Amino acid sequence: MKILEFDKASFRDPEGHVYSHGNEIYRTLSSEASQKMQSLLDHSFFNELMREGKIINTKFLDSSKTEPPLSKDIFPTEHVLWHEKIPFLTYPFEWTFSMLKESALLTLDLMVILLNHNYILKDGSAWNVCFYKGSPCFYDILSIDSYQEGQPWDGFSQFLQEFLYPLMIQSYAGIDFQALWKSTQQGIPVDILYKVFTLPHDFLR
Numbered sequence: 001m002k003i004l005e006f007d008k009a010s011f012r013d014p015e016g017h018v019y020s021h022g023n024e025i026y027r028t029l030s031s032e033a034s035q036k037m038q039s040l041l042d043h044s045f046f047n048e049l050m051r052e053g054k055i056i057n058t059k060f061l062d063s064s065k066t067e068p069p070l071s072k073d074i075f076p077t078e079h080v081l082w083h084e085k086i087p088f089l090t091y092p093f094e095w096t097f098s099m100l101k102e103s104a105l106l107t108l109d110l111m112v113i114l115l116n117h118n119y120i121l122k123d124g125s126a127w128n129v130c131f132y133k134g135s136p137c138f139y140d141i142l143s144i145d146s147y148q149e150g151q152p153w154d155g156f157s158q159f160l161q162e163f164l165y166p167l168m169i170q171s172y173a174g175i176d177f178q179a180l181w182k183s184t185q186q187g188i189p190v191d192i193l194y195k196v197f198t199l200p201h202d203f204l205r
Contacts, residue, residue: 015142016081025085028063028077033142037081040144045117053132054106056139057084081141092126092162093182097170100177103129103136104163110138111153120147124159126187162187169196 015033019026029037040046041060049055059082092100103126111121121128121143128140153159165188166177173196180188 016077018083023085025083026061027081027083027142029079029081030077034077034079036146037141038079040119040141043117045113049110049113053135053137054110055141056086056130056132056137058082058141083139083141086130086132086137086139090131092129092187093178093185095131095178097167097177099131099136100126100163101167104159104167106136106138107159107163114144115147118147119144120151120153121145121155124153124155124157124162126162158187161189165190165193169193173197 016027016029019028038060041058046055050057061080061082063077063080090099092103095103106129107121107124107126114120122145123143125140125143128138128143129136130139131137162181166181169175169180169188170177175196177188180192
């Protein structure tokens with residue numbers, strides 16, 4: 001009988017992999033990620049973000065006390081994260097203009113709050129956000145990392161491509177972003193943005 005079901009997409013992250021058991025969602029943690037997550041979850045600001053629904057409700061657990069217990073022969077991890085399950089996922093290329101805008105603003109709000117507490121987002125992906133209980137909710141916890149003084153935001157260009165450029169194309173050119181977003185799965189590249197805004201004005205009317 002199959003006990004654990006790992007999310008295939010989560011294997012892109014070397015720090016942890018998502019798996020489900022029954023109706024529960026867990027995430028394995030590397031040793032480095034384990035220390036970072038334990039520290040993050042101890043912060044009052046982070047717990048306030050979870051209470052406000054801006055970040056998915058998350059708990060830090062000993063892997064031997066989960067159900068089923070994770071022994072080293074199953075997966076070598078001493079701790080796991082438990083995440084509140086989101087019953088229905090939608091994806092960025094399915095969102096309306098307003099939903100994408102709200103998700104972009106949430107991402108920027110989180111960046112400001114995290115920087116004020118010496119943390120930063122590793123990336124700027126729309127895939128880190130879902131809609132839960134009618135509002136955008138950040139759920140890729142391992143995208144949060146410690147901030148080093150003077151460190152640039154590596155996710156800036158990704159934020160532009162997955163949030164700002166699609167919003168600009170629809171807002172200023174009147175072109176729905178969803179089909180373009182879906183075709184790349186990574187938003188709208190700057191070369192497409194350039195082509196759209198260098199088209200003759202009559203074409204955009």
